[in-house]
Amino acid sequence: MGGYILRRIAVALPLLIVISFLAFVLNQLSPMDPAEVVLHAQGVPTITEELIAETRAELGMDRPFLIQYFDWLISSFQLDFGSSYVTGKPVWSLLGPALLNTLKLTLVSSAFIILFSIVMGVVCALREGGWLDLSVRGFSFLLTSLPAYWLAALMVWYFSVKLDLLPTSGMDSISSYILPVAVIVIGYAGIYFRMIRSSMLSNLNEDYVLYGRACGLSETSVIMYVLRNSLQVAVSVFGLAIPVILGSTVVVENIFAWPGLGTLTVNSILGRDFPIIQAYVLVLAAAFVLFNTASDIINAAFNPKLRKEF
Amino acid sequence: MNIKKGVVLLTALLAIIWLSACSAGNNGEGAQSSSGAQNGADVQSSAEGDSSVKEIIYATAKDINDMNPHLYPGSMAAQGIVYESLVENTKDGIKPLLAESWEISSDGKVYTFQLRKNVTFHDGAPFNAEAVKLNIEAVQRNASKHAWIKLSTMLEEVSVIDEHTVQMKLTEPYYPALLELSMTRPFVFLSPNDFIDGETKDGVKGYNGTGPYKLTEHVTEQYARFTANESYWGGEPKVKSITAKVLPAGETTLLALQKGEVNFVFTDDRGADSLDVEAMQRLVDSGDYQIVRSEPMNTKMIVANSSKQESPASDKAVREAIWHVVDREMISRTIFSGTETAAETLFSANVNYADIGLEARSYDPGKAMQLLEQAGWVQEAGSDIRTKNGSPLVLKLYYDVNSSSQKTEAELLQSEALKIGMKLELIGEESSSIANRRSTGDYELLFNQTWGLAYDPQSTIAAFAADSSYRHTTSGIAQAEQLYQMIDEVMVSTDEETRKALYRDILTIVHEEAVFIPLTNGSVTVVAPTGLQSISFKQTQFELPFELMYFE
Numbered sequence: 001m002g003g004y005i006l007r008r009i010a011v012a013l014p015l016l017i018v019i020s021f022l023a024f025v026l027n028q029l030s031p032m033d034p035a036e037v038v039l040h041a042q043g044v045p046t047i048t049e050e051l052i053a054e055t056r057a058e059l060g061m062d063r064p065f066l067i068q069y070f071d072w073l074i075s076s077f078q079l080d081f082g083s084s085y086v087t088g089k090p091v092w093s094l095l096g097p098a099l100l101n102t103l104k105l106t107l108v109s110s111a112f113i114i115l116f117s118i119v120m121g122v123v124c125a126l127r128e129g130g131w132l133d134l135s136v137r138g139f140s141f142l143l144t145s146l147p148a149y150w151l152a153a154l155m156v157w158y159f160s161v162k163l164d165l166l167p168t169s170g171m172d173s174i175s176s177y178i179l180p181v182a183v184i185v186i187g188y189a190g191i192y193f194r195m196i197r198s199s200m201l202s203n204l205n206e207d208y209v210l211y212g213r214a215c216g217l218s219e220t221s222v223i224m225y226v227l228r229n230s231l232q233v234a235v236s237v238f239g240l241a242i243p244v245i246l247g248s249t250v251v252v253e254n255i256f257a258w259p260g261l262g263t264l265t266v267n268s269i270l271g272r273d274f275p276i277i278q279a280y281v282l283v284l285a286a287a288f289v290l291f292n293t294a295s296d297i298i299n300a301a302f303n304p305k306l307r308k309e310f
Numbered sequence: 311m312n313i314k315k316g317v318v319l320l321t322a323l324l325a326i327i328w329l330s331a332c333s334a335g336n337n338g339e340g341a342q343s344s345s346g347a348q349n350g351a352d353v354q355s356s357a358e359g360d361s362s363v364k365e366i367i368y369a370t371a372k373d374i375n376d377m378n379p380h381l382y383p384g385s386m387a388a389q390g391i392v393y394e395s396l397v398e399n400t401k402d403g404i405k406p407l408l409a410e411s412w413e414i415s416s417d418g419k420v421y422t423f424q425l426r427k428n429v430t431f432h433d434g435a436p437f438n439a440e441a442v443k444l445n446i447e448a449v450q451r452n453a454s455k456h457a458w459i460k461l462s463t464m465l466e467e468v469s470v471i472d473e474h475t476v477q478m479k480l481t482e483p484y485y486p487a488l489l490e491l492s493m494t495r496p497f498v499f500l501s502p503n504d505f506i507d508g509e510t511k512d513g514v515k516g517y518n519g520t521g522p523y524k525l526t527e528h529v530t531e532q533y534a535r536f537t538a539n540e541s542y543w544g545g546e547p548k549v550k551s552i553t554a555k556v557l558p559a560g561e562t563t564l565l566a567l568q569k570g571e572v573n574f575v576f577t578d579d580r581g582a583d584s585l586d587v588e589a590m591q592r593l594v595d596s597g598d599y600q601i602v603r604s605e606p607m608n609t610k611m612i613v614a615n616s617s618k619q620e621s622p623a624s625d626k627a628v629r630e631a632i633w634h635v636v637d638r639e640m641i642s643r644t645i646f647s648g649t650e651t652a653a654e655t656l657f658s659a660n661v662n663y664a665d666i667g668l669e670a671r672s673y674d675p676g677k678a679m680q681l682l683e684q685a686g687w688v689q690e691a692g693s694d695i696r697t698k699n700g701s702p703l704v705l706k707l708y709y710d711v712n713s714s715s716q717k718t719e720a721e722l723l724q725s726e727a728l729k730i731g732m733k734l735e736l737i738g739e740e741s742s743s744i745a746n747r748r749s750t751g752d753y754e755l756l757f758n759q760t761w762g763l764a765y766d767p768q769s770t771i772a773a774f775a776a777d778s779s780y781r782h783t784t785s786g787i788a789q790a791e792q793l794y795q796m797i798d799e800v801m802v803s804t805d806e807e808t809r810k811a812l813y814r815d816i817l818t819i820v821h822e823e824a825v826f827i828p829l830t831n832g833s834v835t836v837v838a839p840t841g842l843q844s845i846s847f848k849q850t851q852f853e854l855p856f857e858l859m860y861f862e
Binding site: 032036037039040041042043044045046047048050051054086087088089094097098149153156157160161164167168169170171254255256257259263264266267270272 | 559745
């Protein structure tokens with residue numbers, strides 16, 4: 001198992017390096033002079049040639065591209081992503097708290113999504129074709145197809161303004177979590193429960209189920225076996241779902257004024273604050289790789305066969 | 311591994327996720343508080359639907375950002391209530407603020423200011439001549455960032471005469487010096503205790519100004535709270551607390567207003583686009599809110615590149631024809647629901663020196679066609695587009711993709727232009743890219759706006775000649791050299807009558823050449839609780855005089 005984990009990490013590292021390079025190239029792809037971008041981002045009203053030259057030297061943008069990249073990469077490992085073009089504050093001092101806020105939202109939402117998906121998936125699979133299965137599937141299909149911003153606005157209007165139960169936005173107390181989490185869960189639980197359901201169904205038709213039943217195993221233990229095998233799919237799906245949700249909270253965060261990564265990134269994109277965008281891409285890509293690796297490792301823990309295959 | 315282990319592993323994983331999320335939710339950690347001990351929940355409770363709370367909580371799309379008044383990323387509305395300048399620009403001209411009085415030497419080069427006594431910074435440090443000198447010198451050491459403010463290129467020396475007298479020497483006379491000293495930044499004053507190694511250009515330790523409000527709490531990307539300065543020299547403001555709450559989405563802002571989580575909104579430099587007019591009207595109809603609108607603050611316009619020889623935009627008749635196909639009344643009515651008014655000239659009549667009775671070019675497609683015919687742009691039978699010497703009448707119009715009103719205006723203009731045989735190609739780009747086009751001259755037509763009351767006409771007119779601004783717009787016209795000479799003259803002229811005459815000539819030339827095609831006049835719109843009195847405006851669209859407002 002230890003060897004497997006090491007091998008898995010050895011694959012992940014080069015991937016991260018490639019991603020970091022792409023993230024860094026982003027800045028260079030802009031048709032405008034990066035120094036000019038910095039000055040625009042700082043809101044300097046009139047930008048002269050001398051000021052551009054001065055800024056270029058100050059930020060080390062006059063050095064060769066590869067040297068800039070390696071400098072940035074090495075500091076990135078120490079969470080030093082440079083300074084924001086707009087505020088001049090270290091990127092991590094902005095990204096760190098925002099990441100934490102988004103993680104809170106993502107993890108709470110993911111926990112509910114996993115919970116609802118498993119419960120609904122299992123129940124629907126066991127009642128396949130029944131009215132419960134049909135109605136849950138139909139209803140979740142409907143909810144999943146609602147655009148998040150619309151659903152969010154509707155829920156804020158009803159629960160916050162009309163019923164006056166919850167705050168409309170912000171991150172002030174536990175009650176602030178309810179609406180954004182609900183919007184995310186509604187959007188994703190409907191998708192992931194289908195995966196659990198179909199994975200359960202395909203497992204239910206396997207020979208080992210028939211064999212188990214023939215051997216006189218109780219229905220509960222048969223279902224536990226099926227669930228265990230179905231969860232293998234679920235683990236990799238959820239492993240990837242968490243970073244997907246992490247990256248897709250943009251809309252929800254903007255509507256609910258959640259001070260997270262989404263809000264920060266949108267502002268940074270509008271303000272062309274490249275160091276923040278680069279760090280965001282890197283952090284998010286790292287999250288994808290991390291969760292993917294973790295889900296592979298968890299799967300390998302569930303299924304020893306996978307360890308040998310790699 | 312058996313089933314039991316798997317289930318335990320999964321349960322443990324879920325439990326960890328759940329617990330970590332919950333505990334984090336309780337104490338709201340991760341919020342970056344720069345000062346103050348209260349937590350975020352206070353903002354919530356104090357605002358919620360309680361009409362007895364006499365505070366202003368305004369919604370802002372962006373965080374107040376870096377409050378360093380000697381740099382540019384910060385929110386001007388927030389900086390405006392924390393920091394003050396020596397003098398104030400009002401409707402009736404320059405008035406005293408931190409300087410009680412001033413004298414200008416007869417050659418116009420030496421300004422001597424008598425400072426107001428008994429003024430302290432929010433941290434208790436005295437505001438005196440030394441503080442003025444330290445601040446201005448710190449700004450000047452970063453002069454390359456302040457190239458737009460011409461005073462910074464002419465300031466030779468600041469000297470302390472006595473505790474409350476300070477003198478500034480200029481290299482040459484410059485009449486807008488006082489105007490530029492009145493602006494929100496950079497010539498405003500921060501407590502010298504907040505300087506880092508005597509500098510402000512690389513950041514500051516605190517944000518202590520002399521203004522009516524102190525910044526007492528700032529949670530990045532969430533809210534900033536300002537409390538009344540009890541020892542304000544002008545008397546403690548009546549509204550004791552002002553909170554800037556970050557609400558990026560327009561829909562939520564509206565819902566938060568309905569619920570009372572915020573009770574104040576104003577259009578800032580984003581323009582009227584940021585507020586849905588009909589929705590605001592419904593709030594007013596509910597009886598809880600009022601709408602107050604300022605007089606015109608700036609002019610939205612289309613800028614034509616007269617220096618691009620190969621483009622039809624270099625032809626005066628074409629520019630005039632475009633001017634005549636803009637239906638300003640309709641734009642004002644349908645696109646802005648009346649929040650912006652039709653603009654017939656580059657500057658509205660309330661701008662200094664601009665009320666000179668220039669002739670309006672009204673919406674008149676017939677006149678436009680006639681002008682084009684006379685200039686040799688003819689329409690061949692069977693063709694939609696006019697041509698002249700074989701080149702078609704096609705122009706590119708650049709607009710800001712993030713402005714929905716510009717896009718709609720551009721589309722309206724496109725269809726109107728087609729009726730007179732002119733084709734407009736619309737290209738939406740980021741605002742910084744449009745700014746870049748303007749300075750490099752890589753455009754034919756683009757949307758733009760004047761700088762605003764505080765800066766008009768002098769800063770906008772100075773920009774006519776500046777390479778980084780409107781040089782390409784103006785350099786193709788017949789009287790360009792004469793125009794630039796007059797602009798240089800007007801800035802150093804010490805005689806009011808001469809200035810008036812020069813401004814009249816400058817504005818007449820650019821009006822006749824039709825290089826700045828006005829569309830609408832923007833103003834500031836405020837939505838505030840009905841009980842809030844004395845809502846007024848400053849001579850700038852970026853700030854509000856909160857210190858004058860009070861609840862009934």
